[in-house]
Amino acid sequence: MKPPPFEYHAPRSVAEAMEVLAAAGPEGKVLAGGQSLIPLLNMRLVAPGHLVDVNRLTELDTVEAEPGGVRVGALARHARVERSAGAAAAQPLLRQALRLVAHPVIRNRGTVVGSLVHADPAAELPAVLALLGGSVRLARPGAVRDVPAAGFFTGPLESAAEPGELAVSAFFPALGPRCGTAFHEVARRHGDYALAGVAALVSLDDGLRVTAARAVCVSAGPVPVVVDVTGHVAGTSPAVVSGAAVSGAAGTGTSGAGAFADGWAAAARAVAGRVEPEDDIHASAAYRRHLTCVLAERALREAAASAADDVGTRR
Amino acid sequence: MTTRLFGEPVPRREDPRLLTGRGRYLDDLGAGALEAAFVRSPHARARILDIDVSAAIEVEGLVAIYTWEDLPEEVGAPLPLLIPHPALTRGRTARPLARDVVRHVGEPVVMVVARDRYLAEDACALIRVDYEPAEAVVGVEEATRSARLVHDDVPGNVGAHLVQEVPSAAGLGAREAIDAAPHTLSFRLDIERSASMPLEGRGVYARWDADDRSLRIYSSTQTSTSVRMAVAARLGLPLTKVEVIAPDVGGGFGVKIVHPWPEEVLVPWAAMLLGREVKWTEDRREHFVSSAHERAQVQHVRVGFDDAGRVLGLDVTILHDHGAYTPYGIIVPIITATQLPGPYRLGAYRVEFSSVYTNTVQVTPYRGAGRPQAAFCMERTMDRIAAHLGLDRTAVREANFIQPDEFPYDQGLTFQDGRPLIYDSGDYPESLRMLKELIGWDSFGELRARAAAEGRRLGIGLGCYVEGTGVGPYEGGHVQITSDGRVHVSTGLTSQGQGHETAFAQIAAAELGVPLERVSVVTGDTRRFGYAVGTFASRAAVMSGNAIALACRRVREKALRIAADALEADPGDLEIVDGEVRVAGTPGVAVPLATVAVLANPLRYAFDAETARATQFAGTPSPDRPPVAEGEEPGLEGRDYYSPIRSTFASGMHAAIVETDPLTAEIRVLRYAVVHDCGNLVNPMIVEGQIHGGVAQGVGGALYERMVYDEHGQLLNASFMDFLMPYVTEVPRIETAHLRTPSPLNPLGIKGAGEAGVIPVSAVIASAVEDAEGIRIDRMPISPSELFDLRRAAG
């Protein structure tokens, strides 16, 4: 478990990094936190000729609130983003998701942008970017482009980042007014990649009626699957949202009277119907689909409750 | 004993070193050594057609490539079958490098030595081995049915078959007793593969001294003395020219008692041949596919019992998966077969096992060594009986317990050491009473009802076991007090983190009446102590602990004799307190042990003030007596051995409360309680640490760990990404209580504690999940996905 030979580069500026990457072409690979790349190297599953270590590019170690969202630089570690009050205020789903990413020591090294480029379908951050409709900024000498999430994840461990391109940042849209988010997952052990996981984003109008509801699943197919379930819950009654049906016995699908509760259950079933899990050594596809359904209902209800709280605060 | 060190929770003296990164593990040594890597078989069952190394030869920094053909006869011969047994009629072991067939994925085929491990792996990647693969034999039931053979000359893939039968008092065989019983049940149980999985893998580092023609080997082993003998024999070296040292070892849990590993033979051999230091550090992938696994068994049980749940007859047939080879004999299934009765007096007992070859990694003892399987079988049986009769599960156990006045209790079986299985002491009813109190067994119903009202699902379970510990043949201890007053203790067995430096020092300090700080302990270094067996089978404290105590008593006696002369007192009036020999009750009349050490060694030459006091003109020794009296030896030291007539039997009972999520089927252990009896405790903190570690491994075995082989014999989860060991977040807080029934068999009255924690955990968790769910659990481990499937099947 030692990597095959490679040439190591440690550029000191983004400009230099782009030069080196461009020169290396398909033989080049960016080394960020190394939490995914180093194991792949050690198992000799990848053998890049050139490794471009971006850990000295402090200019990319940024987490900035921008109008309309949070921009995370390529060297910002999971831990930094997780702890950033500004990021949490602008988009609470970031922190909700990062808590579920591995363990603290891995979050101290791993980067948010690295996780996006790595594009593991089991990872939380690609799902978050997809749900929120964010984007990734890719740069090469003389050219910068922003790729929207919908086009960024192209397959398992495959993204739109091309050889020679450096991902310099990612943009996560802010949470709108009267909106709420939640992320629920089940992993075999604390901090493991999830067997199933669902993040949800719900928007209400001033009358606490649902105007939009979407969910995204991890470990459910080759790329994050965003499912719009607005149709199942649009316009439904507000009172139930912040009531007992949300907390307490949430997710049992049996409590919470009336059409509204049924709406969430139907929405959850719709989410589960869209995923394509596979059997593996840890869980059967049927179990994963079942979990997705359970977790979708929990996440959607909680997101709705949180949106209702926001409405309450605004009043 | 003069001080109260024995039995005190003294903090572990090795911890500051080990916890702050100052341990010296195998890979911390030999910075400049050449490094080895291996080409290992990617096939479970294949013939080797050709090995082409031509491309690898180009790798810069390559030093040597060896295939089986390059090995001298003694080096390339099959490795020893360490523990022969008459029932193991077809024992088979691997060669250090495969000759023309491979029998499991991971079997070493080519050895590469290079300037460093990176280059060695580069060369490995360029070596082409042509195989003719064949269909693999995987799974014990498949193996016994299959026409395919793991070893061409082992028909039916059965390497060993053994039956033990203990008739009832009335002379009925188990099968007759069952047929005659008012109630009978029969069922099948299944336990999957797991492994020791120490965080430090195996490793060997060898230095050949060409001038001295001597070999020093460092190995991450559980038995340095035996590695020494085995390697000396293989390499044709005089024993006196080989020394083996176990440095700090990052866990063993059984796998490192196997020896010599292929690498333990090949690395020293290459070092001699090349005249260079050579090192091999196993990586995690290698550890998964080329060390050893354990646990996998299928058990068929038939039991007959009366209305009170008393077992009148038990008949168990075990298929034991032995993997591709049997280097450690059939110790594991023998232990399963003989420890299965646990704390119970069974009417009649028959046990039969077949040890079956499969194209998978070999099976050798892993902490618990066959007992977790035994406890699973016996305890599942007890739970079945209770369910059948509608009795409380604890009542059925009580009905079957051996009673305190029945010790020594002869189970009528032959144990793993070939000696009769006789329990020396214990109090099982009291253990159970303590356990019920600790976990709140009798009030659990209310807890469950309260949880149910909140939509939560709880269950409670328990499991009991008896563990034969401290097997022979012997261990020794050497104790020397030097003229600076320091006490040097050594014993031949090794340490893998158990706290021997502390526990053995406590024993020595207590026996000798010296402060703990003055005692240092060396283990696993053949330069210091050449006779030993090793650290396994919960034996270190019992065996070396008693040997060291006996050695200390010799030293103490000698010290008193010499001090009596110096103080002109009767030895019987003397005591040792705080490192001083003094006349009891006469303050001020004393001589420090340092001085006694000086007096014990008459000298001609002085090199400091202390030694000057021991030279020939210093004192006034009688000119009519020799300076070293007849029957005496110079120096204040002693050596002794402890060799028990048979094992001493520790016991314990565990209980757990689990919660199963009605929706997600997740299983959480809410409480875990342990009542533990290992006789007298040398250091209760260390014992609890051992229990905690054992329970943690048990939780792994019950809920997370399994070796997943596909039908081609590929191990699908050979990494820590997919072989799920519990994190601290998965291990419950463990509540413990100690019962003490000292062993009458050894001077310190102690029993082993190293393996205890792991033994009943799968049985306990199965019992609790079954209780929570009302669904029968007969295979472990269990995952949420499997519980989900079971629920669906139950409708």
Ligand SMILES: Cc1cc2nc3c(=O)[nH]c(=O)nc-3n(C[C@H](O)[C@H](O)[C@H](O)COP(=O)(O)OP(=O)(O)OC[C@H]3O[C@@H](n4cnc5c(N)ncnc54)[C@H](O)[C@@H]3O)c2cc1C
């Ligand atoms: C034990 C363990 C558990 C984990 N559990 C989880 C989990 O539960 N959920 C989860 O989401 N993740 C998990 N991870 C992965 C972790 O989040 C990684 O940090 C992350 O996936 C990759 O980030 P990194 O900075 O370490 O990237 P690296 O490992 O350095 O790189 C990963 C890939 O992205 C490319 N890359 C990185 N940065 C750039 C860039 N700026 N431009 C272009 N390409 C780039 C690299 O070339 C490489 O191909 C786990 C990791 C470990 C070791």
